[in-house]
Amino acid sequence: MNWKPDFSSEIPLYVQIKEFIKTKITLGEWSVGTKIPSQRALAALYNVNRSTVVTALHDLIAEGLLEGNTKGGTRVVNNSWNLLAAAPPPDWSSYVQAGTYYPNQPVIQNINRAEFQQGIVRLGTGELSEDLLPSEQMKSIFAGSSMNAFSLGYEEPKGNLYLRKQLADYLQGRGVSASPSNILIVSGSLQALQLISMGLLPRGSSILVEKPSYLYSVHVFQSNNIKLVGLPMDEQGVQTNLISRYKEGYHASLLYTIPTFHNPTGALMSEARRQELMRICTNEGLPIIEDDVYNELWFDTPPPLPLKARDPHALVLYLGSFSKTLSPGLRIGWVVAPEPVIDRLADIKMQSDYGSSSISQWAAAEWLQRGLYQEHLVSLRDQLKRRRDLTVQLLTTYFTGMAAWHVPAGGFYIWVEITVEIKMQVLFERALKAGILLNPGTIYHRQTGNYLRISYAYAKPDELEWGMAQLAALMKQLAGT
Missing domain, CATH: 3.40.640.10 (Type I PLP-dependent aspartate aminotransferase-like (Major domain))
Structure with missing residues (x-):
């Protein structure tokens, strides 16, 4: 609101004020529902006659951006580009659909978004946990x-x-x-x-x-x-x-x-x-x-x-x-x-x-x-092995009778076959709602819908313990056991 109209400009003052308010709306600074200052306050702020402000506001009301009454004041009611542009804006959705590069599967798009939500325990993420990265050495x-x-x-x-x-x-x-x-x-x-x-x-x-x-x-x-x-x-x-x-x-x-x-x-x-x-x-x-x-x-x-x-x-x-x-x-x-x-x-x-x-x-x-890389690998292998052993222990404790798996000799992943009747899409959604992010098997082939990729590389040990216990409880609910 530090802006002032340019009195030396050939552009009429009411037009300058109208365009400034329009910019505030289109940039989202004044969102729909925002109550703007009164005509008297705007006139004092811009050092113009009240009639100049009235003319600017009337134009914006006529364009459908503002709505005013004597009791409730003047509010932003629309920020549509269709109302602001002389010609219709480009239909960006048609551009997006015309691109030749395939979009991610919807479930992967959901995973990519959920990975950056606060409080999510990521049981399928294929990267190292922050505490396993050599930040100090770097x-x-x-x-x-x-x-x-x-x-x-x-x-x-x-x-x-x-x-x-x-x-x-x-x-x-x-x-x-x-x-x-x-x-x-x-x-x-x-x-x-x-x-x-x-x-x-x-x-x-x-x-x-x-x-x-x-x-x-x-x-x-x-x-x-x-x-x-x-x-x-x-x-x-x-x-x-x-x-x-x-x-x-x-x-x-x-x-x-x-x-x-x-x-x-x-x-x-x-x-x-x-x-x-x-x-x-x-x-x-x-x-x-x-x-x-x-x-x-x-x-x-x-x-x-x-x-x-x-x-x-x-x-x-x-x-x-x-x-x-x-x-x-x-x-x-x-x-x-x-x-x-x-x-x-x-x-x-x-x-x-x-x-x-x-x-x-x-x-x-x-x-x-x-030679720092080789030294780092020795420590990293030890840490990952500990997490693998913990995850296998948790699987044995909570998933016996509901799933089958092989113990990997390295890497990040345990490929877990769900052996009870569960709708995996429902499990994914329920788990996400509970704060647990999964990587379902359908990501890796449509015929492996009854599998989960469990990663022990990303979630911290306490997160693994909580997440695996909660996941098992959800599976029991969905399986009716």
């Missing part, structure tokens, strides 16, 4: 001096060379041979999948994925008109005996797999199954996307070597990330692939975001170069 990295000063400018198309050199050395420990030239830095493994879908696959092609799979919960491939074909799994991973038949039947272009601590099932592909998978895909000439973001989160013994470590024919596109181990906020992942593939993906990445954050890349390289 502060010390930025506060301390380093011979490798970071840049505030853009990085080269493939990413920061310092980081790529550190990654090449680090991946040797996983048995993966890589040089900086065949590593691309991406903003998390999800961006890697998006680049692959845009840069390597023709529209209308098919890819084989595990059933269920994390890939069903995102639309990076479907939005490029690429079909996902589900391959059944068992305790050892994808059933390799079906690959040849499915490849031929669906003319599949590649296979996507999470062989180590699978999302959402937590399954660990055995050594024998990995060898068989590589043998079949080599014979079929079927490229593989290996998503290995959970590789370092083992509890008792390291997992078998990645598929990429047994890849003399450059069949595997290898994806990794720091999001599940160090910091989801860094948004740093990588792709290891033949140089022509990396060059192609790097070109597309430059067209989409002109490179991942240079500061994040520098920080990730410092974690590797100083």
